[in-house]
Amino acid sequence: MEYTKKRRLTIKPKNNGLEDIYQHDLQMYDFPPRGELLLTEFEQLAKERLRLLQHVENNAVRTDLKTLEERKQNLSTALTKDGLKYYAHLLYAKSCNSPTETDLEYRRKDHISHFILRLSYCFESDNLSWFINQEVEFFKLRFSSLDKEGVEKLLNTHKIECQQITPEEKDKFREELHLSTSSARVKNIDVTEFYKVPFHKVTDLIRSRRVYLNQGIAFIPQADLVSLFASYFKKNLYDGMPEARMSVGRMYGDERITSCLKSLNNVADRISVVWTTDTTPVDKLDELSKTSYPLCMRILHESLKTHHHLKNSGRMQYGLFIKGIGVTMTDALSFWKTEFTKKIDSAKFDKEYAYSIRHTYGKEGKQTNYTPLGCPKIISSSVSAGEYHGCAFKHMDQNSLRQKLFNYGVPAAILYISAINEIADLAREQNYLGACTAYFKFIHKRMPDKLISHPNVYFAESRVILANNGTELENKDRLSQSGRFTSPGLASPSIGTPRNIDKGIGTPLRNTMTPKRDRGSMSSTKMGRTNMTPVRTTRATPKRIETHLNDDDIAQLMSEDI
Amino acid sequence: MEHLEHLADLLPTYYARLFPFPDYYRWLSYGNANTFSHREFSFTLEDDIYLRFQSFKGLKELELEIKRLLPFKIDIGAVYNVNPKDYHKGANFIPVERELVFDIDMTDYDDVRTCCSSTDICSKCWKFMALACKILDSALRCKRGIHCWVCDSSARTLTTTERGAVAEYLQIIEGGQYMKKKVNLPGDKIHHSIKRALEMIEAVFVPFCVEEQDILGTDERMENFLQIISDDDDRQELRALFGQYNSSKDRWNIFVKYIQNKKTTGDKKWYQYRHLIEEIMLQYAYPRLDIAVSKGLNHLLKSPFCVHPKTGKVCIPFTANTVDKFQPDNVPTITTLIEEINEFDLKDKTEQETYDLNAKKIKDYKKTSINKSLRIFQEFLWNLSNERKESRLKQNGKYSATFCA
Numbered sequence: 001m002e003y004t005k006k007r008r009l010t011i012k013p014k015n016n017g018l019e020d021i022y023q024h025d026l027q028m029y030d031f032p033p034r035g036e037l038l039l040t041e042f043e044q045l046a047k048e049r050l051r052l053l054q055h056v057e058n059n060a061v062r063t064d065l066k067t068l069e070e071r072k073q074n075l076s077t078a079l080t081k082d083g084l085k086y087y088a089h090l091l092y093a094k095s096c097n098s099p100t101e102t103d104l105e106y107r108r109k110d111h112i113s114h115f116i117l118r119l120s121y122c123f124e125s126d127n128l129s130w131f132i133n134q135e136v137e138f139f140k141l142r143f144s145s146l147d148k149e150g151v152e153k154l155l156n157t158h159k160i161e162c163q164q165i166t167p168e169e170k171d172k173f174r175e176e177l178h179l180s181t182s183s184a185r186v187k188n189i190d191v192t193e194f195y196k197v198p199f200h201k202v203t204d205l206i207r208s209r210r211v212y213l214n215q216g217i218a219f220i221p222q223a224d225l226v227s228l229f230a231s232y233f234k235k236n237l238y239d240g241m242p243e244a245r246m247s248v249g250r251m252y253g254d255e256r257i258t259s260c261l262k263s264l265n266n267v268a269d270r271i272s273v274v275w276t277t278d279t280t281p282v283d284k285l286d287e288l289s290k291t292s293y294p295l296c297m298r299i300l301h302e303s304l305k306t307h308h309h310l311k312n313s314g315r316m317q318y319g320l321f322i323k324g325i326g327v328t329m330t331d332a333l334s335f336w337k338t339e340f341t342k343k344i345d346s347a348k349f350d351k352e353y354a355y356s357i358r359h360t361y362g363k364e365g366k367q368t369n370y371t372p373l374g375c376p377k378i379i380s381s382s383v384s385a386g387e388y389h390g391c392a393f394k395h396m397d398q399n400s401l402r403q404k405l406f407n408y409g410v411p412a413a414i415l416y417i418s419a420i421n422e423i424a425d426l427a428r429e430q431n432y433l434g435a436c437t438a439y440f441k442f443i444h445k446r447m448p449d450k451l452i453s454h455p456n457v458y459f460a461e462s463r464v465i466l467a468n469n470g471t472e473l474e475n476k477d478r479l480s481q482s483g484r485f486t487s488p489g490l491a492s493p494s495i496g497t498p499r500n501i502d503k504g505i506g507t508p509l510r511n512t513m514t515p516k517r518d519r520g521s522m523s524s525t526k527m528g529r530t531n532m533t534p535v536r537t538t539r540a541t542p543k544r545i546e547t548h549l550n551d552d553d554i555a556q557l558m559s560e561d562i
Numbered sequence: 563m564e565h566l567e568h569l570a571d572l573l574p575t576y577y578a579r580l581f582p583f584p585d586y587y588r589w590l591s592y593g594n595a596n597t598f599s600h601r602e603f604s605f606t607l608e609d610d611i612y613l614r615f616q617s618f619k620g621l622k623e624l625e626l627e628i629k630r631l632l633p634f635k636i637d638i639g640a641v642y643n644v645n646p647k648d649y650h651k652g653a654n655f656i657p658v659e660r661e662l663v664f665d666i667d668m669t670d671y672d673d674v675r676t677c678c679s680s681t682d683i684c685s686k687c688w689k690f691m692a693l694a695c696k697i698l699d700s701a702l703r704c705k706r707g708i709h710c711w712v713c714d715s716s717a718r719t720l721t722t723t724e725r726g727a728v729a730e731y732l733q734i735i736e737g738g739q740y741m742k743k744k745v746n747l748p749g750d751k752i753h754h755s756i757k758r759a760l761e762m763i764e765a766v767f768v769p770f771c772v773e774e775q776d777i778l779g780t781d782e783r784m785e786n787f788l789q790i791i792s793d794d795d796d797r798q799e800l801r802a803l804f805g806q807y808n809s810s811k812d813r814w815n816i817f818v819k820y821i822q823n824k825k826t827t828g829d830k831k832w833y834q835y836r837h838l839i840e841e842i843m844l845q846y847a848y849p850r851l852d853i854a855v856s857k858g859l860n861h862l863l864k865s866p867f868c869v870h871p872k873t874g875k876v877c878i879p880f881t882a883n884t885v886d887k888f889q890p891d892n893v894p895t896i897t898t899l900i901e902e903i904n905e906f907d908l909k910d911k912t913e914q915e916t917y918d919l920n921a922k923k924i925k926d927y928k929k930t931s932i933n934k935s936l937r938i939f940q941e942f943l944w945n946l947s948n949e950r951k952e953s954r955l956k957q958n959g960k961y962s963a964t965f966c967a
Contacts, residue, residue, distance in 0.1 A: 182748075182749050200724045385737075386738070404740070
């Protein structure tokens with residue numbers, strides 16, 4: 001790869017050979033760009049690509065966009081608004097065979113910008129998987145725009161292993177093909193082409209049982225070919241990363257390039273966890289679980305208190321959450337121990353559970369400082385019989401959910417039937433974040449300032465509101481240590497730079513300012529006191545636990561549940 | 563955990579005279595010495611001392627170490643790119659290969675079985691395992707609970723994503739404590755693989771689940787069952803209907819009739835009930851897999867032929883064909899095995915004295931009831947080595963063995 005050449009300044013001869021290089025609107029990025037590039041263009045392309053991927057990510061988490069067309073339309077609008085018209089164009093590109101000069105220019109930008117981000121994202125596994133996920137998502141959307149010719153051309157150019165089944169095979173497996181492919185995607189078996197591919201090339205179709213599988217061969221209908229291409233695309237990206245790393249190595253020392261690359265990847269920015277910066281005492285958890293926990297955590301807390309046990313995934317989800325809200329490791333150990341030892345003896349606890357709690361805090365095994373799980377991870381977790389973790393709005397059936405909401409809401413007259421209906425309906429429509437936000441709204445009598453996409457964000461938002469309401473006067477003394485006491489103006493992250501708040505790294509915000517609260521002298525003295533509490537100012541970069549789920553230590557973490 | 567009494571006294575004899583080291587080595591080396599030497603073992607010694615990342619150059623070293631350490635439990639992990647013992651702290655330590663494994667825990671059946679709970683198991687609940695075995699076996703042409711190891715070379719080299727896909731493909735029952743209905747079949751049709759499983763379940767559902775497990779036999783069980791029905795009116799109606807009958811079987815029949823009636827009368831709710839009967843049968847009888855174990859390359863899973871420290875039962879292999887005849891209560895235990903050897907030797911000795919035959923050396927395991935299990939194991943090894951011979955031609959056949967713990 002010849003990245004080094006790109007930064008030399010020169011003027012590009014117009015479209016010289018571009019047509020040969022960029023034969024297709026949709027690229028697999030299987031060769032690096034060659035040629036020379038202005039440093040300013042290098043930077044600009046990279047930043048624009050990053051914005052593109054951020055748009056793609058935002059688009060993917062929208063649950064209100066039901067159809068593929070809606071998703072594409074929404075993304076296209078967002079891209080055009082953000083001045084990224086060429087990506088909006090590429091999104092709908094059909095692979096036209098006689099490209100105009102503009103087409104070629106767009107393809108070139110697409111190509112180069114992708115490779116620049118590779119350089120920036122190839123090192124750290126969190127970054128890398130984020131990058132690849134967004135690229136794959138964008139690829140899939142673009143693939144759906146291709147015409148028949150475009151698909152065939154892609155298939156031939158990249159020699160993707162895939163064989164159309166014969167009419168005899170179709171007859172032989174007619175019944176199975178009919179049963180195993182969704183009628184929404186395949187109206188009539190006779191007029192649909194099927195392709196045979198090794199099952200490991202279309203794991204997403206296997207996972208969701210959407211195709212017929214026989215002896216390790218998946219029979220996929222034309223409409224699902226995108227899975228095959230996407231998995232090829234993904235593998236290609238992963239395989240290209242060692243090369244990218246070497247290229248960066250070769251540029252080492254060129255401050256212009258390295259500083260630019262560094263500025264591009266700050267995946268910590270995107271982890272939307274809010275770390276509570278002070279200690280939360282465990283004896284307050286009962287109360288906090290009622291006032292400030294999201295429903296999923298409240299249920300875990302309640303089950304732990306009732307059954308004096310939680311299975312492994314539940315311990316992980318809840319344990320990381322309380323770590324995030326500021327429960328120290330020592331406190332966490334005693335908290336879990338107090339509960340568990342109501343059923344088992346303390347030696348057994350020390351032997352079988354204490355390790356995994358210390359591990360959560362990065363004190364065992366790989367010493368990874370794990371980050372609390374975010375909503376996407378929680379929503380996609382698998383929950384089995386006898387388990388309580390997961391997202392309440394997804395993993396509870398309507399009856400149980402309504403019952404739970406009723407039980408939690410009525411004694412305090414917080415949740416009326418109409419509210420329960422609103423929340424449960426949102427959950428039924430699979431708008432889990434919406435349901436969670438609605439739950440927040442009814443509990444707190446106002447909307448959160450931030451999008452709820454992480455249980456710890458929910459908690460932090462709740463603490464800010466409750467603190468500002470001054471509703472917990474009697475608890476304030478101790479609870480204030482946990483709440484994020486930001487002054488009302490600055491507390492709202494919609495202004496300024498929310499990302500800085502999110503990071504949870506470096507100096508906590510409230511250390512840098514004097515809280516302005518004129519609600520009675522009492523609370524301001526508390527504020528003063530809080531201000532003096534020592535805060536953790538440094539913190540290891542948190543890792544996302546989901547990307548480490550296969551590590552040895554997690555294997556151990558996951559070990560038998562009794 | 564409380565252990566079997568005298569386990570520490572019995573283990574030396576077990577490892578010296580019964581544990582099938584050569585066959586064990588033959589299995590885990592898969593015809594390649596490096597495959598064996600890069601494999602992680604972990605031992606649990608007396609007093610819960612836990613040793614991870616053990617690895618051995620060869621049969622001899624393994625045998626000596628096991629005889630020296632006398633592990634109460636042996637777990638088998640993945641094959642790594644380098645030998646785990648010396649290099650597991652290195653940066654470049656990655657698992658490269660492992661069997662595709664399935665773990666079925668009897669505990670996960672607690673909400674649908676009525677005979678036992680927690681870690682207990684009887685011949686009635688073994689039927690859940692038997693059914694699980696057959697369903698897995700048919701799906702893979704390939705478990706207190708069972709473990710299933712799929713050992714052919716293409717299965718061993720699957721990636722984490724691919725394992726996850728296979729595991730989720732087989733995983734139908736989902737949902738925790740607050741999800742009463744745990745099976746939801748999407749669309750109008752039922753996927754081929756589920757249909758195949760259903761055929762096996764349907765054949766035994768009434769005698770096994772409805773009658774023997776008596777799933778509608780008591781008020782509490784009926785209530786659990788009714789929770790699956792989400793519609794309040796229908797639940798009420800069914801509750802009333804159940805009240806008119808006394809046996810689990812009659813109640814099941816009236817339930818089936820009630821649901822089918824929805825179809826014939828063109829009830830608006832029919833669509834939501836289109837698969838309900840099938841879904842309920844799956845919920846009560848489909849294998850409940852612990853898929854976390856199957857997904858990861860480096861999960862540890864208990865080794866066959868190790869002794870359960872609490873019950874003394876030996877983890878032995880069996881095949882899906884014979885699973886119905888398998889009696890969990892008759893699994894040989896370390897105590898009975900050693901008694902068997904002693905009895906045999908005693909008898910042998912008297913016979914020798916009587917007939918004065920030339921003392922023929924008989925392998926110790928042949929003197930005991932573990933012999934049959936070893937024969938199964940050897941046949942499996944023989945299939946494996948055949949696969950290796952054929953592998954240059956084609957490798958689609960799946961060989962698996964299932965072990966009972």
